[in-house]
Amino acid sequence: MMLIHCPHCGPRAQEEFTYERTRDSVVQLDQAPDVAMAALYSRTNPRGEENEIWRHTLGCRGWLELRRDRMSHAIVAVRPLGVQVLP
Amino acid sequence: MPLTHGVVTGTASHFPAKSRYSALALLRGALGGHRHWGRAWRAAEPKPSYDVVIIGGGAHGLATAYYLASQHGIRRVAVVEKGWIGGGNTGRNTTIVRSNYRQAPLQRLLEHSLRLWEGLSDELNYNVMFSPRGALFLGHSDADMTRLAERGDSLRAMGIDAELMSVDAVRRLVPLLDFSRAARWPIAGGLIQHRGGTARHDAVAWGYARAADNLGVDIIENCEVIGFTREGDAVTGIETTRGRIAAGKVAICVAGNSGHVAGLAGVRLPIESHTLQAYVTEPVKPMIDTVIMSQSLHCYISQSDKGGIVAGGDPDGFPSYAQRGQPVRLEHAIAQAIALVPALSRLRMVRCWSGVTDMSFDGSPIIGDLPLRNLHLNGGWCYGGFKATPGSGHLYAYHLATGQPHPIAAPFDLARFAQGRTIDEAGVGPMPQHR
Numbered sequence: 001m002m003l004i005h006c007p008h009c010g011p012r013a014q015e016e017f018t019y020e021r022t023r024d025s026v027v028q029l030d031q032a033p034d035v036a037m038a039a040l041y042s043r044t045n046p047r048g049e050e051n052e053i054w055r056h057t058l059g060c061r062g063w064l065e066l067r068r069d070r071m072s073h074a075i076v077a078v079r080p081l082g083v084q085v086l087p
Numbered sequence: 088m089p090l091t092h093g094v095v096t097g098t099a100s101h102f103p104a105k106s107r108y109s110a111l112a113l114l115r116g117a118l119g120g121h122r123h124w125g126r127a128w129r130a131a132e133p134k135p136s137y138d139v140v141i142i143g144g145g146a147h148g149l150a151t152a153y154y155l156a157s158q159h160g161i162r163r164v165a166v167v168e169k170g171w172i173g174g175g176n177t178g179r180n181t182t183i184v185r186s187n188y189r190q191a192p193l194q195r196l197l198e199h200s201l202r203l204w205e206g207l208s209d210e211l212n213y214n215v216m217f218s219p220r221g222a223l224f225l226g227h228s229d230a231d232m233t234r235l236a237e238r239g240d241s242l243r244a245m246g247i248d249a250e251l252m253s254v255d256a257v258r259r260l261v262p263l264l265d266f267s268r269a270a271r272w273p274i275a276g277g278l279i280q281h282r283g284g285t286a287r288h289d290a291v292a293w294g295y296a297r298a299a300d301n302l303g304v305d306i307i308e309n310c311e312v313i314g315f316t317r318e319g320d321a322v323t324g325i326e327t328t329r330g331r332i333a334a335g336k337v338a339i340c341v342a343g344n345s346g347h348v349a350g351l352a353g354v355r356l357p358i359e360s361h362t363l364q365a366y367v368t369e370p371v372k373p374m375i376d377t378v379i380m381s382q383s384l385h386c387y388i389s390q391s392d393k394g395g396i397v398a399g400g401d402p403d404g405f406p407s408y409a410q411r412g413q414p415v416r417l418e419h420a421i422a423q424a425i426a427l428v429p430a431l432s433r434l435r436m437v438r439c440w441s442g443v444t445d446m447s448f449d450g451s452p453i454i455g456d457l458p459l460r461n462l463h464l465n466g467g468w469c470y471g472g473f474k475a476t477p478g479s480g481h482l483y484a485y486h487l488a489t490g491q492p493h494p495i496a497a498p499f500d501l502a503r504f505a506q507g508r509t510i511d512e513a514g515v516g517p518m519p520q521h522r
Contacts, residue, residue: 045346
């Protein structure tokens with residue numbers, strides 16, 4: 001289990017949160033089709049750290065960006081996300 | 088395109104009489120205290136070069152090697168495995184075999200595989216304990232039954248067996264289900280594929296390993312790929328923890344780790360690695376003699392030949408290579424199983440485990456070429472790869488040997504994502520956590 005430090009609510013159990021997608025897979029509405037396709041349909045999927053968008057679904061419902069290790073589940077950083085990064 | 092009938096291929100004559108497994112050999116062994124049994128496959132040392140190097144010693148990779156050698160006469164083949172044979176997802180699944188999918192390309196793919204399963208023990212001269220005990224989908228509402236009837240019709244139109252069952256018929260088959268009006272998930276009926284069932288997953292890996300080895304394939308364990316050698320846009324071999332190996336073709340077959348291995352070649356895939364858990368109870372006398380699944384729940388229950396109740400549920404829902412799961416998800420899976428079969432609450436769980444699944448972005452596998460020449464991929468099997476093992480190996484071997492996709496595998500190429508012809512059984516798009 002992971003303990004995720006929500007920037008708004010403090011440390012909360014992982015089951016309150018849901019994973020959305022990687023940070024680099026957010027598609028901007030004015031992107032060229034091939035760029036948008038690559039963002040939607042390809043991932044680095046590293047055995048290591050990746051920037052991920054999560055949501056505190058069963059809490060404040062805020063969007064977060066986690067830098068998280070996919071081998072150890074260690075959370076390196078959490079920061080709040082605003083509308084500026086979402087399509 | 089019709090299903091290809093008669094896909095069952097070679098014969099068991101690959102094995103010289105001396106090394107064939109048989110009742111007679113067992114009897115002869117008994118007289119000598121069973122001291123004559125040798126290794127089932129050699130501990131091969133890597134050679135400098137091969138025609139084909141298969142990365143991944145799971146059942147899919149071993150099956151690919153076996154069919155390359157037995158069907159296409161390509162025997163300068165190595166299977167390199169970072170751990171031990173069958174130590175990854177091959178030994179972590181819930182062993183269910185069926186072909187009752189919803190969409191035609193998946194029906195063709197899994198039916199091709201099921202027909203190979205039906206002759207597999209004979210073909211490999213190895214008892215893979217394939218047990219067609221039926222694969223039952225439960226319906227819990229009128230809506231469920233409508234969808235099951237629709238699926239059954241589409242399966243029968245494809246020549247695949249499917250029988251819609253009334254509540255009474257389900258009750259006769261699995262009397263331990265909760266049929267009461269107060270049931271958490273009332274039973275409205277079911278759809279069964281009688282030819283579906285289970286197989287012994289370890290035996291599948293061992294059987295293919297032994298048969299491939301017997302045909303000259305080198306199986307190299309404890310050999311992790313750490314990079315690729317290239318000339319321009321062509322892959323010429325692999326770098327491993329046991330040295331460099333040159334290869335005419337390199338075939339990735341590492342579902343769970345496809346993203347990582349393709350990443351070593353600089354290729355990004357429509358795949359994310361997620362965790363899936365399963366568990367087994369203490370062994371008990373036969374109580375469930377079919378495979379129970381559900382149209383509305385993500386829950387699958389069967390009883391192993393040893394007596395343990397094997398079951399699983401939803402994936403954990405976020406990317407991970409950790410091979411360990413979240414207790415919350417396991418509890419959810421167990422709660423579903425107990426709600427369906429209340430008697431399970433009296434059993435003790437003896438083990439739970441998890442595997443890393445290659446969650447592709449339409450839920451279907453990817454079999455075919457990658458953007459680099461001589462580099463090929465068989466992966467993205469999500470959490471449904473075990474049932475496909477023989478077909479997957481058979482079709483991948485065809486692709487590697489001929490340079491062309493087999494017609495059954497052709498729809499599953501990587502280009503389908505860019506071309507908008509995804510094969511999305513669940514209809515959820517590029518969101519593996521919702522599958």
